[in-house]
Amino acid sequence: MTQTRATAAGNRYHLVGVLVASSLVGVLVGLAITATAPIPGLPQPAAVVRVGLPAVRVLLDMAAVVTVGLCLLPLLVGLDHPRSAVPLLRGARRMAMFSSLVWAVTALVALVMQTGEVRPGAAVSFAAITEYVSTVGAGKALVFVAVFALLCFALSVWSLRSAEAIPAELRAAVALFALLPLPVTGHASSWRWHDFTMISMELHVMSAAAWTGGLGAVVVVLAGNRTLLAHTLPRFSKLATACLVLVTITGVFNGYVELVVSPTLTLVEGVFTTGYGVLLLLKTGCLLALGAFGAHIRWRLLPAVSAHKTTALVTWAAVELGVMGLAFGLATVLTRAPIN
Amino acid sequence: MRILGRALVTALVALFALVGLAGTALAHNQLVGSTPAQNATLETGPASIELTFDQPVQAGKDLNTIVVVGPDGTSQWQDGTAVVKSNVVSVPLRDLGPAGVYNVGYRILSADGHSVSGQLPFTLTKAGTGTPSDQPLNASAPAADDSTSAAAPQNANDEGVPIWVWIVGAVVLLGGGVLLAAKVGGSEQ
Numbered sequence: 001m002t003q004t005r006a007t008a009a010g011n012r013y014h015l016v017g018v019l020v021a022s023s024l025v026g027v028l029v030g031l032a033i034t035a036t037a038p039i040p041g042l043p044q045p046a047a048v049v050r051v052g053l054p055a056v057r058v059l060l061d062m063a064a065v066v067t068v069g070l071c072l073l074p075l076l077v078g079l080d081h082p083r084s085a086v087p088l089l090r091g092a093r094r095m096a097m098f099s100s101l102v103w104a105v106t107a108l109v110a111l112v113m114q115t116g117e118v119r120p121g122a123a124v125s126f127a128a129i130t131e132y133v134s135t136v137g138a139g140k141a142l143v144f145v146a147v148f149a150l151l152c153f154a155l156s157v158w159s160l161r162s163a164e165a166i167p168a169e170l171r172a173a174v175a176l177f178a179l180l181p182l183p184v185t186g187h188a189s190s191w192r193w194h195d196f197t198m199i200s201m202e203l204h205v206m207s208a209a210a211w212t213g214g215l216g217a218v219v220v221v222l223a224g225n226r227t228l229l230a231h232t233l234p235r236f237s238k239l240a241t242a243c244l245v246l247v248t249i250t251g252v253f254n255g256y257v258e259l260v261v262s263p264t265l266t267l268v269e270g271v272f273t274t275g276y277g278v279l280l281l282l283k284t285g286c287l288l289a290l291g292a293f294g295a296h297i298r299w300r301l302l303p304a305v306s307a308h309k310t311t312a313l314v315t316w317a318a319v320e321l322g323v324m325g326l327a328f329g330l331a332t333v334l335t336r337a338p339i340n
Numbered sequence: 341m342r343i344l345g346r347a348l349v350t351a352l353v354a355l356f357a358l359v360g361l362a363g364t365a366l367a368h369n370q371l372v373g374s375t376p377a378q379n380a381t382l383e384t385g386p387a388s389i390e391l392t393f394d395q396p397v398q399a400g401k402d403l404n405t406i407v408v409v410g411p412d413g414t415s416q417w418q419d420g421t422a423v424v425k426s427n428v429v430s431v432p433l434r435d436l437g438p439a440g441v442y443n444v445g446y447r448i449l450s451a452d453g454h455s456v457s458g459q460l461p462f463t464l465t466k467a468g469t470g471t472p473s474d475q476p477l478n479a480s481a482p483a484a485d486d487s488t489s490a491a492a493p494q495n496a497n498d499e500g501v502p503i504w505v506w507i508v509g510a511v512v513l514l515g516g517g518v519l520l521a522a523k524v525g526g527s528e529q
Contacts, residue, residue, distance in 0.1 A: 041443070043405070049503060094525055101514065101521060112503065112510075118403055123502055124501065131400075135400050160524075
């Protein structure tokens with residue numbers, strides 16, 4: 001049983017590494033599942049785009065998740081223990097500053113790559129990017145994300161300069177708002193169920209981000225401080241339970257709708273014969289594992305944490321974050337996978 | 341938790357505002373029909389290839405491509421570039437040549453901005469008298485650039501750069517931003 005070390009947060013930054021690395025593994029697994037042979041005569045996008053685009057998109061997601069988690073953290077910690085919380089939350093704002101910068105830059109790189117993807121073989125000029133933004137919704141969404149991530153960055157910098165200037169709610173709201181545009185341009189929606197699938201997809205993304213980011217932020221920032229952890233983890237646990245329920249319901253609903261409205265396949269065929277269906281099954285597996293790990297943390301570790309005892313929380317959180325990263329990687333490929 | 345609730349409510353209001361703004365159906369297009377049909381057996385080639393999707397296809401210069409590859413695997417038989425009309429993408433077809441399996445390959449841009457590609461073969465049973473296109477689509481250099489530069493002359497001197505240059509630029513930008521942010525944001529203490 002590995003123990004939570006009550007030392008500087010530097011020891012726990014590897015959790016972020018676990019999350020990002022497993023998300024990249026998820027992308028590679030997803031790409032392997034959905035790989036198709038090149039079509040004769042048709043120009044293919046360059047390899048840097050085929051593999052690089054999902055990789056950049058998942059890095060974008062990870063930067064978004066980390067930022068959202070760090071921006072939610074002050075709300076979870078609350079104001080009950082200001083003396084010990086203030087320096088830790090300042091560190092969290094610093095991390096949010098860097099992660100929101102990564103978020104903005106990856107959004108711009110994704111924009112360049114998606115422009116390159118639609119006209120395989122052609123080099124990407126500035127004019128091509130502006131044309132892509134003006135004709136394709138996904139382009140506009142990425143610009144929107146980049147702008148809001150930069151706003152989030154500016155708010156983080158400002159709140160570092162003067163701690164009281166920016167309410168934590170505002171930073172959390174801006175970070176959550178920046179999550180919204182991209183799901184609308186994935187295959188979030190289909191004609192008949194349009195409004196429901198879109199709302200459901202947005203809820204799916206927001207709750208997945210709050211869950212993963214919240215867990216990461218709570219463990220990375222707070223695990224060294226038993227008092228704050230004992231105070232915050234039960235509150236996070238409530239949030240995580242709500243997120244788990246939401247992610248499950250919305251995920252099942254969206255996957256079902258996406259397969260049912262497919263004009264060429266039945267539901268069962270869709271689940272078992274398509275790359276999309278296999279990815280869906282893998283994500284279901286991830287969710288079940290996450291539920292089990294979450295239950296372990298909630299029922300076994302939480303009572304000990306609340307009693308200010310030493311627990312193996314960091315280890316279990318690392319495992320849970322690894323599975324979460326995997327699910328995000330699969331999701332990135334899933335949003336781009338055709339159903340056939 | 342009340343504060344958190346307020347943040348969530350704010351985000352939800354924003355969400356519904358956004359949903360209200362977005363009007364169009366956005367999902368991956370799927371091929372629902374074609375002329376000729378998949379694996380069709382024909383005596384003479386059709387005048388054009390028509391692909392029908394379940395939703396409108398995003399029209400635009402060079403965004404949608406249809407190629408028809410002959411039985412030898414290299415000759416191309418489409419006549420010009422693909423034309424989009426709502427959810428039908430079509431390309432004129434030359435008179436076909438030798439009998440055998442012709443393969444129609446397509447890549448279209450679906451309403452949600454993702455590329456969708458696929459292929460469908462058909463078989464020609466009687467050899468025709470046609471000759472393949474002398475302007476085949478090239479996998480490495482886009483032949484279309486020459487023909488369309490007249491329509492968009494301002495693009496002629498706006499040479500694009502390869503993707504990796506953009507990526508290097510982004511990494512430099514990120515590095516600079518991080519350094520600047522570390523300076524502006526103050527130290528850990």
